Amino acid sequence: MSTEESKFNFSEDKPKENTQTTPANDDPKGLWEGLKSFIYKLLDIRDDVDKDQTIEDVKKDIPFKGATAWILVCSIFIASIGLNANSPAVVIGAMLISPLMGPILGMGMSIAINDIYTLRKSLVNFGVMVFLSVLTAFLFFKFFPLQEDSSELLARTQPDIRDVLIAFFGGLALIIARTKKGTIASVIFGVAIATALMPPLCTVGYGLAKGGSQGLGYAGGAMYLFTINTIFIALATFLVLKLLRFPMLKYANSQKRKRISQLASVIALAVMIPAIWTFWNVLQESNIRRDYNLFIKPIAENTEVWLQKRDKDLDIDKKKISLHFNGEVPPALEADYRAALEKYEYIKDFELVVSGNKTRSVDQLSESLERAYSDLDESKNIIDGLQKQIAELKQEISNLNSQLESRASVENDSYVKFSKVAKDAKIRYADLRQFGFAKMLNSTDFIKVDTIPVAAVKWNAQLSDSVKTVREQELKQWLRDELTLDTLIIERIK
Numbered sequence: 296m297s298t299e300e301s302k303f304n305f306s307e308d309k310p311k312e313n314t315q316t317t318p319a320n321d322d323p324k325g326l327w328e329g330l331k332s333f334i335y336k337l338l339d340i341r342d343d344v345d346k347d348q349t350i351e352d353v354k355k356d357i358p359f360k361g362a363t364a365w366i367l368v369c370s371i372f373i374a375s376i377g378l379n380a381n382s383p384a385v386v387i388g389a390m391l392i393s394p395l396m397g398p399i400l401g402m403g404m405s406i407a408i409n410d411i412y413t414l415r416k417s418l419v420n421f422g423v424m425v426f427l428s429v430l431t432a433f434l435f436f437k438f439f440p441l442q443e444d445s446s447e448l449l450a451r452t453q454p455d456i457r458d459v460l461i462a463f464f465g466g467l468a469l470i471i472a473r474t475k476k477g478t479i480a481s482v483i484f485g486v487a488i489a490t491a492l493m494p495p496l497c498t499v500g501y502g503l504a505k506g507g508s509q510g511l512g513y514a515g516g517a518m519y520l521f522t523i524n525t526i527f528i529a530l531a532t533f534l535v536l537k538l539l540r541f542p543m544l545k546y547a548n549s550q551k552r553k554r555i556s557q558l559a560s561v562i563a564l565a566v567m568i569p570a571i572w573t574f575w576n577v578l579q580e581s582n583i584r585r586d587y588n589l590f591i592k593p594i595a596e597n598t599e600v601w602l603q604k605r606d607k608d609l610d611i612d613k614k615k616i617s618l619h620f621n622g623e624v625p626p627a628l629e630a631d632y633r634a635a636l637e638k639y640e641y642i643k644d645f646e647l648v649v650s651g652n653k654t655r656s657v658d659q660l661s662e663s664l665e666r667a668y669s670d671l672d673e674s675k676n677i678i679d680g681l682q683k684q685i686a687e688l689k690q691e692i693s694n695l696n697s698q699l700e701s702r703a704s705v706e707n708d709s710y711v712k713f714s715k716v717a718k719d720a721k722i723r724y725a726d727l728r729q730f731g732f733a734k735m736l737n738s739t740d741f742i743k744v745d746t747i748p749v750a751a752v753k754w755n756a757q758l759s760d761s762v763k764t765v766r767e768q769e770l771k772q773w774l775r776d777e778l779t780l781d782t783l784i785i786e787r788i789k
Contacts (some may be wrong), residue, residue, distance in 0.1 A: 305637040345476045353404050356397030359420040363394050369430040374493040395492045403532025410544045432500025456581040459574050462524040466531030495521035606619055617648045624651040729753035748780050753788035
């Protein structure tokens, strides 16, 4: 009995002795293996994948009929109203109820598992969804009375590299959430908001309804953004399902199976090539716009020159940058701009066109006059040429004042500072093409004569009459407040 106990005690003491002499924490190899095991378990998603349920769920979201069609139409209307009202909250609500994501996941999955039938079904439903979405948005913006280029709409017309990354990583998050046992609904909602499939289609409809070169430009840029989102969400789905080794669809006919596999490989390659090409183009354009903004910033902040920014100042296709100034640009300053352009890698080969307006405003002439007087006081030298310049400036100011300013009233009213009002009106209303102001003699009973202020305006021809009417009401209220007027008539110049 004692012998057995001794044996038992000996066998129990032995591992304790080994544990104390060679602890695992002191072994670098064991620590490294433990760290690798921890990271592997932390990032590995294969053990928590339900492949059959994932395929079934994705296929279930592909069909487009009945309730799904009406949900899509309603979400398009909501998104269009949100974009028109410049309301991000309403646009986000439309993204959450949109069913557009289903066919896109179906395309990526069907290519990954060689399911040509599901691919065909996904493409057909996707095409119908896109057509119905654009048509709905077009009808809304065509007949809705209030149309204007809101910031929410314009944000969807110029995609950059960030949109590509959002679409790709959003697609990764979505398909990973889909493959997990017990799908994470919050991830699906978050991806629907981040990738923003609905707003670009609404902007396409808006651009077609607006018409003209500007409207078609909006439509083209928005469709480009939607295409980027679609391609990279499908690409992310394809890559994740391939990484997780989803089972390939088996066909009874071996020859057909081989043909389907080759076709799926060709389609996958056809998707990846434009994806890479799109990524590269958008990356290059983003770099060009970044360098352009860095180049233009110090020029715009220079108080000695007056830079007038326009929509076509940067022409990437023609590799051309245009700078328009109100006033003359000294040759030395123009040379500095050309030298500064050489410092930016992505725009150094662009053609720089500098143009100035020789007609100077009253404010600029006044500043020039003050500088001339200051130079005379400091130098205490009377120079004939400088006196002549001062005289010319005085005469020019007098002529401009007599042309641009008229008396507000014979009594005690002050002069209307037309140049300042016109400049402020143009800043407030970018679509204003011509502006005039005068006092009109008026008589209702043909005995008593009154003077009524009249503002004549001409708008951008592309604006609809309803938008012009709204702008004229805003302009009328602003002019009354600015000029302290009780009455004011707005006349539209054809």
